[in-house]
Amino acid sequence: MIPRKAADLPVWYNAVDILERNLEHRADAQALITAERKLTFGQVSAEVNRVGNAMKALGVRPGDRVAILCLDCAEWAISFFACLKIGAVAVGMNTLLTARELRHILIDSDARVLLVHSALREIATESMNEDTRVEHIVVVAHDDALDLGVTYEEWIADESEQLAAERVHRDDFGTLNYSSGTTGQPKGIFHAHRDYALTAQLWGADVLGLSQDDRTFSVAKLFFTFGLGGNLLFPWWVGASVVLYPGSPRQAADVLGVIDRFRPTILYNAPTGYASILAIDDFTERYDLSSLRLGVSAGEALPAPVWQAFNERTGLDIIDGIGSTENFHIFISNRPGDIRPGSSGKPVPGYECRIVDDEGVAVETGDVGTLQIKGETAALFYLHQSERSREVFQGEWLDTGDKYYEDEDGYFWHAGRSDDMLKVGGIWVSPVEVESTLIEHDAVLECAVVGVEDNAGLVKPKAFVVLHEPGGAGDDMVDRLVEHCVDRMAAYKRPRWIEFVDQLPKTATGKIQRFRLR
Ligand code: 3UK
Numbered sequence: 265m266i267p268r269k270a271a272d273l274p275v276w277y278n279a280v281d282i283l284e285r286n287l288e289h290r291a292d293a294q295a296l297i298t299a300e301r302k303l304t305f306g307q308v309s310a311e312v313n314r315v316g317n318a319m320k321a322l323g324v325r326p327g328d329r330v331a332i333l334c335l336d337c338a339e340w341a342i343s344f345f346a347c348l349k350i351g352a353v354a355v356g357m358n359t360l361l362t363a364r365e366l367r368h369i370l371i372d373s374d375a376r377v378l379l380v381h382s383a384l385r386e387i388a389t390e391s392m393n394e395d396t397r398v399e400h401i402v403v404v405a406h407d408d409a410l411d412l413g414v415t416y417e418e419w420i421a422d423e424s425e426q427l428a429a430e431r432v433h434r435d436d437f438g439t440l441n442y443s444s445g446t447t448g449q450p451k452g453i454f455h456a457h458r459d460y461a462l463t464a465q466l467w468g469a470d471v472l473g474l475s476q477d478d479r480t481f482s483v484a485k486l487f488f489t490f491g492l493g494g495n496l497l498f499p500w501w502v503g504a505s506v507v508l509y510p511g512s513p514r515q516a517a518d519v520l521g522v523i524d525r526f527r528p529t530i531l532y533n534a535p536t537g538y539a540s541i542l543a544i545d546d547f548t549e550r551y552d553l554s555s556l557r558l559g560v561s562a563g564e565a566l567p568a569p570v571w572q573a574f575n576e577r578t579g580l581d582i583i584d585g586i587g588s589t590e591n592f593h594i595f596i597s598n599r600p601g602d603i604r605p606g607s608s609g610k611p612v613p614g615y616e617c618r619i620v621d622d623e624g625v626a627v628e629t630g631d632v633g634t635l636q637i638k639g640e641t642a643a644l645f646y647l648h649q650s651e652r653s654r655e656v657f658q659g660e661w662l663d664t665g666d667k668y669y670e671d672e673d674g675y676f677w678h679a680g681r682s683d684d685m686l687k688v689g690g691i692w693v694s695p696v697e698v699e700s701t702l703i704e705h706d707a708v709l710e711c712a713v714v715g716v717e718d719n720a721g722l723v724k725p726k727a728f729v730v731l732h733e734p735g736g737a738g739d740d741m742v743d744r745l746v747e748h749c750v751d752r753m754a755a756y757k758r759p760r761w762i763e764f765v766d767q768l769p770k771t772a773t774g775k776i777q778r779f780r781l782r
Contacts, residue, residue: 268465268614270434270458270640277434279457280349282464282500283309284429290476294505297479297526300406301338305500308342313427314420315346321423322377322400326351326430329440331375331398333357333366333384335510336486339404339416341496343379344486348438348457351430355440356487360691360754363390368449369442370396372648379404381510385412406510434458441489443589444692445652446683452647453589455489459641460497463593466614466641468498471599472560472583474530476503479555481528483513483537484690490562493593494532513689516540520551527555534563534690538574538582539720548577556580562587562594563690565678567721568606575605584608586678590662591615592641596676607675608668615639617676618661619668627669632679635668636661684778686715686723693757695778698725698749702759705748707731707741712768712776713759727759728781730767737764 267273283305286293291306303311324330330352334340340356347354355373357366359381370378370391378398380388382405389412392398401413432438435456442450468474482495486508499506507526511518513534520541523531533541538561541547559574559582566584574582585597586608596617598609611617618626619633627633642662645653656663667679686693695713702711709730715723729745731737742762749758769780 266465267461268470270462273434273458273461275434276431277457277461278348278351278429278432279438279460279497280312280345280429282460282497283312283345286500286503290503293476293503294479295500296338296341296506296508298338298508298510303338305503308338308345310425311342311420312345312349313425314423315343316350316427317423318420319346319350319352319377324350324352324377326432327353327437328377329353329355329373329375330377330379331355331357331370331373332379332487333359333388334379334381334404335359335383336491336508337381337404337406337510338508339379340486341506341508344492344496348432349427349429351432351436353437353440353454355442356492358442358487358754359384359485360756362752362754363387364752365450365754366391367393367396369452370398372442372449372452373440376400377402379416380412382407383510388412432457439489439492440647441487441589444685444694444697446685446694447696448649451649451652453643454645454647455592455641455643459592460493461501462614462641463493464498464501467585467594467597467612468493469502470614471585471594471597471612472498472530472558473600474498474502474504478502478504478530479507479526479528480504480530480532481507481509481522481526482532483509483519484532484534484563485513488691489589489592490587490690491532494560513537514540516544516547520544520547520553523553523556524551529555529557530560531556531558532560532562535561535566535570536689536720536722538566538570539722542570542573542577542720553578553580558583558600560585564687564722565608566606570720571605585612586666586676588664590643590656590664591637591639592643595637595639604673604675607671607677609676610674611676619670629670629672632667632669634682635664635666635676637664638662686725688715688724689756691756693725695725697753698727698757698759701749701752702727702729702745704752705745707733707736708745710768712778712781714778714782716761716782718760724760725757726761726763728763728765728768730765734766
């Protein structure tokens with residue numbers, strides 16, 4: 265039976281099935297392709313077993329957290345499935361964060377084992393202190409500098425290719441992902457083994473129509489559940505192959521080069537990614553994109569003009585869908601053959617959506633309200649944040665914090681956030697965090713950060729800054745403030761524009777009126 269509800273899955277269900285279901289008939293089919301390695305399902309599975317055995321030898325037990333701080337590569341995917349197979353919880357860490365931001369995640373997740381890509385070993389070292397509890401570090405070496413921990417290759421060298429899957433309940437957790445909030449530290453979100461299979465079927469197979477003939481490629485990384493689902497779990501669920509690429513999403517030319525070389529059929533990208541491809545004038549002449557059959561966009565709303573321009577230049581449709589870390593993946597989506605550019609599409613079967621007013625009462629069609637979702641793949645709580653959990657996870661319904669309206673034809677349209685959070689390049693940025701970082705600078709008296717649309721209609725942070733010394737904004741003050749931010753926060757959080765003002769608009773009680781700055 266094809267599982268579309270949790271109850272359709274066996275009670276004892278280990279999601280390593282997503283990989284191993286391919287062993288019987290497709291063991292020799294291509295599973296994973298990178299610039300360095302090409303592996304079949306059989307080869308991946310043998311290496312998963314070796315890594316699983318190596319983890320057990322370190323003392324990793326079911327429920328233990330294993331942090332993965334790694335650029336997208338074969339070892340990421342293999343370690344991930346090894347965690348599932350032995351019942352451990354994989355913590356995919358955002359590789360763009362600073363040491364301080366990573367430290368919080370190591371502490372909060374209580375990771376005992378850290379798999380780190382050699383390119384990130386310095387920041388990993390910096391992130392650990394007496395409060396982190398990492399006992400073992402394994403370096404996924406893509407160069408030969410070996411100054412930290414054992415290398416992945418040495419670690420698994422003598423391990424057996426035989427390993428029995430741990431007995432795992434379908435409701436047991438397999439992943440912990442971190443997502444930023446308005447204030448405070450990022451929130452840890454657990455998902456269970458059942459969620460991977462259900463999202464794979466409900467959206468990957470039923471809506472996107474993935475088949476074993478597909479080959480996916482995602483600019484969104486595996487540490488983000490958009491990338492993890494779209495570019496690993498869903499394709500393997502149907503026996504398709506994946507292309508993994510360690511480079512930066514910002515390098516549109518590299519992204520196009522990967523498509524040209526590895527010939528994927530599906531491209532996952534954030535709206536900014538599509539906009540930066542379009543910024544390369546002759547990209548359709550310079551790169552062969554003929555392998556692609558569809559694009560997928562998520563992370564923030566894809567503006568209709570970007571959809572149109574991409575479609576005109578490539579002939580390709582982009583499937584925009586809204587997903588969240590809380591739901592693991594996409595729950596409202598356009599679909600092949602049924603697209604309204606600019607909208608998020610229609611609810612994915614398996615999810616119920618309602619739009620409510622401040623009292624929780626459903627609004628009329630066409631009216632804007634807060635979007636709530638009911639579905640079986642929703643997380644249950646935020647780790648160590650019970651108050652916030654109670655606000656968001658309201659029994660069967662999950663409050664997204666997104667403003668939406670539904671049109672008369674049943675399409676859902678994004679209409680902003682009910683908090684001040686910004687999506688920048690598809691990733692959360694908290695204006696409050698940027699403000700508190702700017703205010704740490706000696707020259708800054710006060711400031712306010714708001715989202716402002718760039719040329720492509722995509723939101724980026726803009727800071728309005730009042731200096732201690734009015735008129736003291738020397739030529740390099742903008743650069744100095746941006747540098748100050750980049751030193752203290754992930755670079756994507758930096759303000760793209762800084763405007764110096766004499767004062768900020770405030771209410772009678774002294775609260776900054778962000779809406780007036782917007
Ligand atoms: C916003 C969108 C309009 C929206 C995600 C696909 O983005 C993902 O997860 P996050 O937890 O953020 C969730 C929030 O991002 N958003 C996402 N997609 C869209 N807004 N149109 C869209 N298409 O505010 C939502 O609440 O970072 C996306 C799959 C997995 C994911 N984790």
